[in-house]
Amino acid sequence: MAQQVKTEKVRYNRMGQRIVSPDYLLFEAPRTKHFITGSEAVKEAAKRASVDASISYPITPQSEAAHMLGELWREGYIGVYFRGESEFGVMSEVAGCAMAGARTITTTSGPGTMRAMEVFPMWAGSRLPIQLVLMARGINSPLSIQPDNLEISFLLDTGCMVWHAETAQELFDMIIAGFVVAEQPDVHVPIITAIDGFFISHTREAVYLPPEDIALPPYNPYKAPMPPIDMEMPPGRFMRDPFVMKSNYISYATHASWQFEVRAAIERSRPYAKHYLRGLVEHFGDPEGEVLFIASGTAAAQAKEATQILIHEEGIKARVLRLKTLRPFPTEEVREAVKGAKYIFIPEFNVVGWLEREVKRALYGYTDIPIFGTPRVGGGMTMPPEFIVQEVLRLIGKEVKHVG
Incomplete structure (x- = not known):
């Protein structure tokens, strides 16, 4: 009797895209080269993610990405899409979508982030796996729409995971x-x-980009740690009134334990992030470099250029540790990377130095290597690699040469 060969049933989503595993989509599917913006990368990612809902509100520079998500709705790739009445409204409305069991994505920037800030801890406290694409910009007065990532510092302790992409490819x-x-x-x-x-x-x-006729498996909200709201499940699971609202020891303990649980959930994301991001950090430059840059996002890209100049024009061994995730923070990777370094530099596109604070907290009591929170620019200023090199040479006591 011939042995029967079991074959897996091919599944399709509502747009007729073939459902594939995350590993296949991210690591194995053939890819073709496209010349696109970061905003277009958001659209292309959402197109392949079996997204159920997206709600948007325009604010520079994320308006274009929000508009393109609307185009996906018109094309049928997103199930529900509309414009909210404000940034606060948008973040509340996507929470409702997620509570009902929808895979949800939205975007924001700058003052819009600030206006919606109250809602982000609610997302985390309600254990909602919403994806927010943050296109950071200036939020200071006088008003600026220029590049600046100060707002990331405000989001680090909301109970959300926070990743920081360096390129449009990585964003996708x-x-x-x-x-x-x-x-x-x-x-x-x-x-x-x-x-x-x-x-x-x-x-x-x-x-x-991988082919557009394949996509992630749809979200299954019934595997969530908290059940979704449907016709048989009331919304009471989110309110927890009156038990938690009372002023007594049980209420305090419940609030505290829940906040610890949310942050423990972020820590539990570590092995998954390490797999799907191919590591929580990236190493670049001379592995024995005495000058170590620790950076994320665009500042890491500029630090890589500066590293090349230091190595090839100044004869100084240098390297970069680029952080892909900020929550969870890659503490062990940072501690391992500083071994052998003589100087640590943390370039940032903001005036407060939030990454410097994070690195110093991770290294407190662990090393006595001098840590320089520089160069640091904000309000839209650029950070040429030559400027980074000059700062390094000045602070380590080397003669500043002409670079360029």
Whole structure:
């Protein structure tokens, strides 16, 4: 009797895209080169992510990405799409979509992030795996729309995972991976995928895309740690009134334990993020470099250019540790990377130095290597690699040469 060969049934989503595994979509599917902006990369990622809902509100520089998500709805790739009445409204409305069991994505920038800030801890406390694509911009007064990532610092402690993409290619991959990681039953918290606005959102670069006729498996909300709201499940699971609202010891303990649980869920995302992002960090330059840059996003790209100058023109061994994730923070990777370094530099596109604070907290009591929170620019200023090199040479006592 001939042995029967079992074959897996081919599944399709509502747009007729073939459902494939996350590993196949991210690592194995053939890719073709496209010359697109970061905003277009958001659209292409969402097109392959079996997204159920997206709600948008325009604010520079994320308006274009929001508009393109609307185009996906018109084309049938997104089930529900509309414009909210404000940024606060949008973030509340996507919460409702996620509570009902929808895979949800939205975008924001700058003052829009600030206006919606109250809602992000609610997302986390309700264990909603919403994806927010943050296109960071200036939020200071006088008003600025220029590149600046100060707002990332405000989001780090909302209870959301936070990843920071360096390129449009990485943004595309992170959006797809973000859904997969955020929806893991033992994680199930929001994911903020951040880029530095304009530098990535409005700049074209080569991005390698898998075929558009394949997509992630749809989200299954019934595998979530908390059940979705449907016709048989009331919304009471989110309110927890009156038990938690009372002023007594049980209420305090419940609030505290829940906040610890949300942050523990972020930590549980670590192995998934390490797999789908191919590591929480990236190493670049001379492995024995005495000058170590620790950076994320666009600042890491500039630090890589500066590293090349230091190595090839100044004869100084240098290297870069680029952080892909900020929550969870790659503490062990940072501690391992500083071994052998003599100087640590942390270039940033903001005036407060939020990454410097994070690195110093991770290294407190662990090393006595001098840490320089420089160069640091904000308000839209650029950070040429020559400027980074001059800062390094000045602070380590080397003669400043002409570079350029």
